[in-house]
Amino acid sequence: MSATAKVWLDRLRDLPLDHPVSILNVCGGHERTLSHTGLRAALPETIRIIPGPGCPVCVCPEEDICDAMRLARECDVVVVAFGDMLRVPINAARSDPRCLSDARGAGADIRPIASPREAVAIARALPDKRVVFFAAGFETTMAPVAAMLCQGVPDNLFLLVSGRLTWPAVDMLLASEKPGFDALIAPGHVATVMGPEEWSFVAERYGLPIAVAGFTAESLLAATYYVLTQLLATTAHLKNCYPAIVRPGGNRVAQQQLSHSMRIVDANWRGIGTIARSGFALSETFASRDARSLLASPQDAARRHAGEMPPGCDCARVVLGKVVPTNCKLYGKACTPRRPIGPCMVSDEGACHIWWTSGLHNRTHAPHRRTGVAA
Amino acid sequence: MCLAIPMRVESINGFVARCSVRGVSRDVSLFMLEEGSVLAGDYVLVHVGYAIQVISGTDAAATWQVIDEALSGQ
Numbered sequence: 356m357s358a359t360a361k362v363w364l365d366r367l368r369d370l371p372l373d374h375p376v377s378i379l380n381v382c383g384g385h386e387r388t389l390s391h392t393g394l395r396a397a398l399p400e401t402i403r404i405i406p407g408p409g410c411p412v413c414v415c416p417e418e419d420i421c422d423a424m425r426l427a428r429e430c431d432v433v434v435v436a437f438g439d440m441l442r443v444p445i446n447a448a449r450s451d452p453r454c455l456s457d458a459r460g461a462g463a464d465i466r467p468i469a470s471p472r473e474a475v476a477i478a479r480a481l482p483d484k485r486v487v488f489f490a491a492g493f494e495t496t497m498a499p500v501a502a503m504l505c506q507g508v509p510d511n512l513f514l515l516v517s518g519r520l521t522w523p524a525v526d527m528l529l530a531s532e533k534p535g536f537d538a539l540i541a542p543g544h545v546a547t548v549m550g551p552e553e554w555s556f557v558a559e560r561y562g563l564p565i566a567v568a569g570f571t572a573e574s575l576l577a578a579t580y581y582v583l584t585q586l587l588a589t590t591a592h593l594k595n596c597y598p599a600i601v602r603p604g605g606n607r608v609a610q611q612q613l614s615h616s617m618r619i620v621d622a623n624w625r626g627i628g629t630i631a632r633s634g635f636a637l638s639e640t641f642a643s644r645d646a647r648s649l650l651a652s653p654q655d656a657a658r659r660h661a662g663e664m665p666p667g668c669d670c671a672r673v674v675l676g677k678v679v680p681t682n683c684k685l686y687g688k689a690c691t692p693r694r695p696i697g698p699c700m701v702s703d704e705g706a707c708h709i710w711w712t713s714g715l716h717n718r719t720h721a722p723h724r725r726t727g728v729a730a
Numbered sequence: 731m732c733l734a735i736p737m738r739v740e741s742i743n744g745f746v747a748r749c750s751v752r753g754v755s756r757d758v759s760l761f762m763l764e765e766g767s768v769l770a771g772d773y774v775l776v777h778v779g780y781a782i783q784v785i786s787g788t789d790a791a792a793t794w795q796v797i798d799e800a801l802s803g804q
């Protein structure tokens with residue numbers, strides 16, 4: 356830990372906190388820094404930072420993964436997707452593939468990509484094939500997808516869009532009866548693109564302190580310090596603790612590209628349900644690129660609601676910050692990164708995956724055990 | 731998946747920049763940035779192959795430090 360981080364830690368320890376406080380983070384990157392650098396364990400017992408809706412792969416609905424699979428298996432198309440999506444399990448009959456990776460093993464042409472630019476390159480290289488880009492992600496990732504579209508893509512490239520907006524999930528949590536946290540740390544790279552201002556509603560409408568943080572220990576500790584000083588002073592406003600990168604207004608070019616190529620719709624979050632105006636869909640201009648139009652028939656309603664989360668998986672409540680990964684009965688037993696049961700154990704951004712890979716292998720030795728989040 | 735990595739811009743050709751970090755070179759799209767806002771020698775924050783913001787060399791170094799710490803699992 357750097358000298359500056361130690362100074363922040365000392366300042367945090369000196370705060371006159373006489374009761375436990377919970378701070379929600381909304382970003383897999385934040386969670387990774389907190390877990391993998393030992394930051395969470397170094398915090399005073401009274402300060403707990405809990406992982407919230409910070410993993411786009413974890414909330415991607417089963418029905419979208421199912422559509423991607425049907426496209427690849429039944430429609431003679433090439434499906435490309437960010438690597439994380441390939442291993443996300445869905446509920447399937449024993450004889451059917453459980454994830455895109457299985458479907459690939461069974462002969463479907465499904466390829467992992469690391470950039471929308473690769474989707475374009477693959478479509479260009481296969482002019483006689485239809486290529487479907489299964490695009491899941493939060494604002495930070497959907498902006499490059501939008502840029503790709505606005506720059507122009509070959510006619511044989513279609514999109515299965517499963518993008519989500521982060522702030523509406525937080526808004527939904529805050530509007531619920533028991534949000535379960537006292538302050539919020541906002542995601543730095545979402546704010547880089549969309550502008551920090553879209554997070555001010557947390558303070559203005561709900562009276563909760565909020566700070567935008569970057570991914571260094573210093574930035575996260577500074578954000579923690581500033582929300583706590585606000586709590587102690589019973590004030591609430593938005594503080595930008597990542598000013599070198601998060602600038603007022605965000606990246607306006609990216610925002611224009613997003614609004615040109617996408618529209619905002621109500622969207623289903625896996626295991627959570629529909630959250631108003633929380634999803635991206637193709638705009639009118641790009642409607643003809645919708646990969647769902649390639650499917651012979653819509654998914655039947657029974658399949659769509661066959662079961663959002665695998666039995667016993669607490670992923671939805673982990674995503675909402677209602678429980679921490681170690682509260683799940685399957686954590687580290689039936690469910691590990693090698694054999695994931697739920698999406699939170701698959702993705703690098705998933706809280707279960709992050710906690711496990713940070714060395715938290717014993718369920719009884721969870722950080723903040725004594726002040727643990729109520730199940 | 732929102733992780734973005736700082737890279738140094740080596741050369742620019744239209745909307746594509748050759749960027750490098752730690753000896754690894756990649757083509758990065760500049761299509762999300764204002765035209766003309768990046769020059770060779772600048773640092774950009776790269777996410778899924780697109781530069782999402784121009785950043786200073788100091789911030790680039792600080793971000794790399796945290797990535798190193800996270801990767802080494804300290």
Ligand code: SF4
Pocket residue numbers: 667668669670671673680683684685686687690691695696697698699700701707
């Ligand atoms: S440990 Fe596995 S089963 Fe439990 S919540 Fe996490 S992903 Fe789901």
